[in-house]
Amino acid sequence: MGNSYELLVAKINEFTRKFYLNKLLRGSIYAASVILALYLFMFVLVYYTAPSPEIKTFLFFSFLTVALFAIAFWIVKPSLAYFKLSKTLSVEQAATIIGNHFFNVKDRLLNTLQLKALADESPQNSQLILAGIDQKISDLRPIPFASAINLKDNKKHVKYILLPLAIILIIGILAPAILKEGTNSFVRYNEEILPVAPFSFEVLNKNLIVTQGDDVTIKLKLKGDEFPQDVYIEDGVN
Numbered sequence: 001m002g003n004s005y006e007l008l009v010a011k012i013n014e015f016t017r018k019f020y021l022n023k024l025l026r027g028s029i030y031a032a033s034v035i036l037a038l039y040l041f042m043f044v045l046v047y048y049t050a051p052s053p054e055i056k057t058f059l060f061f062s063f064l065t066v067a068l069f070a071i072a073f074w075i076v077k078p079s080l081a082y083f084k085l086s087k088t089l090s091v092e093q094a095a096t097i098i099g100n101h102f103f104n105v106k107d108r109l110l111n112t113l114q115l116k117a118l119a120d121e122s123p124q125n126s127q128l129i130l131a132g133i134d135q136k137i138s139d140l141r142p143i144p145f146a147s148a149i150n151l152k153d154n155k156k157h158v159k160y161i162l163l164p165l166a167i168i169l170i171i172g173i174l175a176p177a178i179l180k181e182g183t184n185s186f187v188r189y190n191e192e193i194l195p196v197a198p199f200s201f202e203v204l205n206k207n208l209i210v211t212q213g214d215d216v217t218i219k220l221k222l223k224g225d226e227f228p229q230d231v232y233i234e235d236g237v238n
Helices: 002-049 053-082 091-101 106-121 123-140 151-157 159-174 176-187
Strands: 199-203 220-224
Touching: 002 053, 002 091, 002 123, 002 151, 002 159, 002 176, 053 176, 091 106, 106 123, 151 159, 159 176
Parallel strands: none
Antiparallel strands: 199 220
């Protein structure tokens, strides 16, 4: 009976490991989704509002706190359980979850575990109890407990990553300044970074050396998404 019971417990432990692997996969998706969505919100907010260093500091450390909490709760915690570095489901708790997926074995599985505990506590009646356990284990042997969890079900949650990621990529392609400057200002949270003008000047004159008092025509080329109505040259400032 010993080997049969050990095989039963091994199957339950296999389910438990898959249970935490599933939580790790799903948690990784949730954590990445939250971090990407929050990052998207932050760099867009900073780009359009140009907040003070104090507000940016608050936003930056709020983002960092949420990101670290998401990683700790959804990734680190199930990882520790998967590698048995923290408290995990007991055999009885795992059996209850298995029974919720395989209704025809729920009572038999829990009863088998209870009988084994009773046999350990009552050695004088152990032979009779162990005989009953062997029969129950024989009935449970063909059932693949680990199949109660389908890792492929996590595919339906990937959309939560793709949505913010797609928006970030679209912004990066269509309006790269928002992504680049918003991110730059956000990570430099303790600095005041003024908004960048939506245009730039390119001086086309090859020679800007003139005699004092002579007229000079400055040829400019403007680049950008928006252009000023008038352009002035400030004279006399070194």
